[in-house]
Amino acid sequence: MTDHALRELYQEVILDHSRHPRHYGILDQASHKAEGYNPLCGDKVTVYLKLGADGLVSEIKFEGKGCAISQASASMMVEMLKGRTAAEADKLMQGFLHLVKGEDASDLPEDDRERLEVMGGISEFPMRVKCATLAWHTYKNAVEEGKNAVEEGAT
Amino acid sequence: MNAPQRIAASFNVEKARADFEILSRTVYGKPLVYLDSGASAQKPRVVLDTMRDFAQSEYANVHRGVHFLSAAATDRYEAARRTVQKFLHAAHEEEIIFTKGGTEAINLVSYSYLAPLTQPGDEIVLSVMEHHSNIVPWHFLRERAGAVLKWVDVGDDGSLDIEALDAAITKKTKLVAVTHMSNVLGTVTPLKEIVARAHAKGVPVLADGCQGAVHEIVDVQALDVDFYAVTGHKLYGPTGIGTLYAKRAHLKTMRPFNGGGEMIREVMKDRISYADAPARFEAGTPPIIETVGLATALDYLSGFDRAAVAAHEHDLLTYAREQVRQFNWLRVIGDAPGKGAILSFEADGMHAHDLATILDREGVAVRAGHHCAQVLMERFGVASTSRASFALYNTRADVDALVAGLAKARGILA
Numbered sequence: 131m132t133d134h135a136l137r138e139l140y141q142e143v144i145l146d147h148s149r150h151p152r153h154y155g156i157l158d159q160a161s162h163k164a165e166g167y168n169p170l171c172g173d174k175v176t177v178y179l180k181l182g183a184d185g186l187v188s189e190i191k192f193e194g195k196g197c198a199i200s201q202a203s204a205s206m207m208v209e210m211l212k213g214r215t216a217a218e219a220d221k222l223m224q225g226f227l228h229l230v231k232g233e234d235a236s237d238l239p240e241d242d243r244e245r246l247e248v249m250g251g252i253s254e255f256p257m258r259v260k261c262a263t264l265a266w267h268t269y270k271n272a273v274e275e276g277k278n279a280v281e282e283g284a285t
Numbered sequence: 286m287n288a289p290q291r292i293a294a295s296f297n298v299e300k301a302r303a304d305f306e307i308l309s310r311t312v313y314g315k316p317l318v319y320l321d322s323g324a325s326a327q328k329p330r331v332v333l334d335t336m337r338d339f340a341q342s343e344y345a346n347v348h349r350g351v352h353f354l355s356a357a358a359t360d361r362y363e364a365a366r367r368t369v370q371k372f373l374h375a376a377h378e379e380e381i382i383f384t385k386g387g388t389e390a391i392n393l394v395s396y397s398y399l400a401p402l403t404q405p406g407d408e409i410v411l412s413v414m415e416h417h418s419n420i421v422p423w424h425f426l427r428e429r430a431g432a433v434l435k436w437v438d439v440g441d442d443g444s445l446d447i448e449a450l451d452a453a454i455t456k457k458t459k460l461v462a463v464t465h466m467s468n469v470l471g472t473v474t475p476l477k478e479i480v481a482r483a484h485a486k487g488v489p490v491l492a493d494g495c496q497g498a499v500h501e502i503v504d505v506q507a508l509d510v511d512f513y514a515v516t517g518h519k520l521y522g523p524t525g526i527g528t529l530y531a532k533r534a535h536l537k538t539m540r541p542f543n544g545g546g547e548m549i550r551e552v553m554k555d556r557i558s559y560a561d562a563p564a565r566f567e568a569g570t571p572p573i574i575e576t577v578g579l580a581t582a583l584d585y586l587s588g589f590d591r592a593a594v595a596a597h598e599h600d601l602l603t604y605a606r607e608q609v610r611q612f613n614w615l616r617v618i619g620d621a622p623g624k625g626a627i628l629s630f631e632a633d634g635m636h637a638h639d640l641a642t643i644l645d646r647e648g649v650a651v652r653a654g655h656h657c658a659q660v661l662m663e664r665f666g667v668a669s670t671s672r673a674s675f676a677l678y679n680t681r682a683d684v685d686a687l688v689a690g691l692a693k694a695r696g697i698l699a
């Protein structure tokens with residue numbers, strides 16, 4: 131039982147993402163960026179975005195340091211957000227937040243739900259949910275506040 | 286693994302364990318292996334029973350009423366002060382100020398003692414291994430009064446560099462604030478030597494004794510330390526109660542801390558005068574039940590042969606250190622000679638939080654993170670570590686469970 135929960139949490143897909151994060155690094159042409167930080171564990175993540183018309187995520191990358199869960203979650207997030215409209219991305223994020231808290235995520239499109247389901251194991255580990263949501267909150271922050279961050283960084 | 290349990294002749298760990306009911310519980314179906322006493326220690330039955338009995342039979346507010354219970358509660362409260370005095374070997378009762386914990390004790394020194402003396406450019410000497418509670422109050426003085434923080438490094442093994450500390454003390458130094466025992470590295474600092482060096486230059490010393498008082502026998506007179514901060518909950522006592530020892534010579538010049546009842550002599554519309562120490566620093570109704578609990582915890586701890594307890598804890602640390610040597614992917618942080626029973630480590634390819642989660646499912650409670658010591662994390666180039674901290678009730682079997690859990694985590698994560 132215990133082992134089952136652990137194996138669910140640390141599935142191969144998750145470990146693979148954490149060891150080989152996708153779209154990792156700085157995005158030079160970013161229009162938005164934000165830094166996320168979890169003061170409890172010291173996990174850090176920076177999300178870089180290039181937003182097109184009506185908020186289309188045309189490019190997205192991340193970099194950071196942290197536990198397997200936070201790194202895998204960030205890696206899966208950037209992979210899935212690329213090419214989404216603002217509305218689609220919001221919906222995906224809401225669904226993800228429901229999923230990791232063990233709540234109803236049935237409003238997610240089926241293929242998204244299938245891909246994100248590997249993160250569902252986290253709901254058995256309430257102390258770790260913040261690790262999984264750090265990147266997503268940082269993404270949201272980048273969209274809402276991150277334009278200035280890029281401009282300030284450029285000066 | 287079935288390691289023989291070597292028991293110090295005058296300390297019976299199994300007997301002590303029976304005093305801690307929580308140690309018999311299970312976590313996720315596994316026996317609890319509690320290796321997080323450095324964060325907070327479990328409470329023996331006698332502490333919990335005494336607090337309840339006191340609340341049920343002698344409780345009232347202290348120093349207020351003339352009625353029977355108020356007198357009884359005041360007696361217990363002031364007796365607790367004498368228990369702490371004895372525990373720390375303080376010369377005078379009024380040198381023991383009750384606070385809500387170690388953090389408040391250090392903030393009290395910052396606010397009441399140092400702030401009124403601080404001019405812009407004055408220096409406070411700290412070590413890089415301080416807990417945030419012995420850093421942030423001094424940052425406040427940096428922000429508000431222009432104080433300068435001067436940092437003393439530790440060696441790669443976590444030893445404090447006493448010569449560097451000495452060199453950091455200048456004519457501008459107003460205080461040396463240093464831990465007695467690092468909550469991450471386990472390093473025990475040469476406090477007596479530190480005090481001697483600082484006093485030679487006329488500089489007082491504050492020691493953060495939140496870990497040190499648990500594992501060392503503290504004699505504030507022999508140490509000649511000016512301020513010594515202690516928290517109750519790491520000493521097998523309740524939360525919400527701690528102590529500041531402040532040398533009598535400083536008490537008169539220290540301005541009041543919180544304002545309120547209990548700390549005054551006379552309050553008029555246009556003037557006020559303050560009570561003497563310790564009441565001057567204990568505004569408001571104190572945590573009375575917790576104070577009685579703290580005294581009980583100190584009596585409990587003092588009931589053991591402290592040297593035998595220290596030997597027992599040291600044996601656990603040595604055993605754990607030997608056991609983890611088999612893992613070439615694990616790096617212990619902090620190997621100072623004579624260090625206390627704390628084992629911090631970093632594991633290749635395994636983040637401390639992932640490790641702690643897997644250990645947790647084995648019933649093994651360790652701390653993972655920066656341990657409120659980010660300056661130290663930066664010194665060792667890590668974002669976080671895992672930490673096993675040992676208390677008097679831990680056993681070699683606990684170490685075995687930790688080691689088995691580490692091997693399992695490696696299997697899952699690496």
